[in-house]
Amino acid sequence: MSTDRKVYKRESEEARRDALIVAAMDLVAEGGPQAATVRAIAERAGVTPGLIRHYFTSKEELTRAAFRRLMEWMTRDSSAALLSGDLGPKARLAAFVSASLRPPVVDPKRLGLWAGFLNALRTDPEMRDIHEQGYRAYRDILETLIAQLPRKTDAAQSRRDAIACNGVIDGLWLEGSALPDGFAPGELESIGLAAVSAILNIDLTGA
Missing domain, CATH: 1.10.357.10 (Tetracycline Repressor, domain 2)
Incomplete structure (x- = not known):
């Protein structure tokens, strides 16, 4: 049971991190690097801006x-x-x-x-x-x-x-x-x- 929960959590975090990467890619493709603000990336990925810091130390790391x-x-x-x-x-x-x-x-x-x-x-x-x-x-x-x-x-x-x-x-x-x-x-x-x-x-x- 406990192993199943750990696997599910890892996959969920990987999916969220992936969603942030894809959101950044979409925004850069649509409007250039200036369009990929932290707020815009979070909004596109459907998360709060603060959550980005959980997965990336900076916007540059996400880029x-x-x-x-x-x-x-x-x-x-x-x-x-x-x-x-x-x-x-x-x-x-x-x-x-x-x-x-x-x-x-x-x-x-x-x-x-x-x-x-x-x-x-x-x-x-x-x-x-x-x-x-x-x-x-x-x-x-x-x-x-x-x-x-x-x-x-x-x-x-x-x-x-x-x-x-x-x-x-x-x-x-x-x-x-x-x-x-x-x-x-x-x-x-x-x-x-x-x-x-x-x-x-x-x-x-x-x-």
């Missing part, structure tokens, strides 16, 4: 948690394609690139959220660390997929190729999220696969 969540979501949603089926190396890379260039990864709200946090990278070392961790997590997956391709290369070249491919994907993600009606269905994926194929000198378009 960092929201930015970390965004970075995690981006990598998670791109990687979800790798869980489906028994794919070969080329198909796995093609699936990862394609997933990175379509919803829910390509999304105006996520772009607004990312842009809202961007300025803080210049002044907050912890925000820069979160950005670097998120970037490296995504790029490490990309680099691993590239290294598994049937081609002659070495670790240093796989790293350089991953950086180049990541740059292409980032650029297409940015434009696709900023102009959601500016591209035909599947166009960003097709362009991304062609560009990555050219960088790696291996055809992914049929994978």
Whole structure:
């Protein structure tokens, strides 16, 4: 009985903390960092402002948690394609690139959220660390997929190729999220696969 109560309390607190993070993310996406005041976050999450202090030592800590969540979501949603089926190396890379260039990864709200946090990278070392961790997590997956391709290369070249491919994907993600009606269905994926194929000198378009 007592164990059940403890589990329920932990899950409830995790849910409340999560609700505050999501509320902060929504407000930053809608109106920028200035819209995510403590009062507005509490109101959006349906709690009192004082409760935020129970879960976060400051608004800055909550902001960092929201930015970390965004970075995690981006990598998670791109990687979800790798869980489906028994794919070969080329198909796995093609699936990862394609997933990175379509919803829910390509999304105006996520772009607004990312842009809202961007300025803080210049002044907050912890925000820069979160950005670097998120970037490296995504790029490490990309680099691993590239290294598994049937081609002659070495670790240093796989790293350089991953950086180049990541740059292409980032650029297409940015434009696709900023102009959601500016591209035909599947166009960003097709362009991304062609560009990555050219960088790696291996055809992914049929994978």
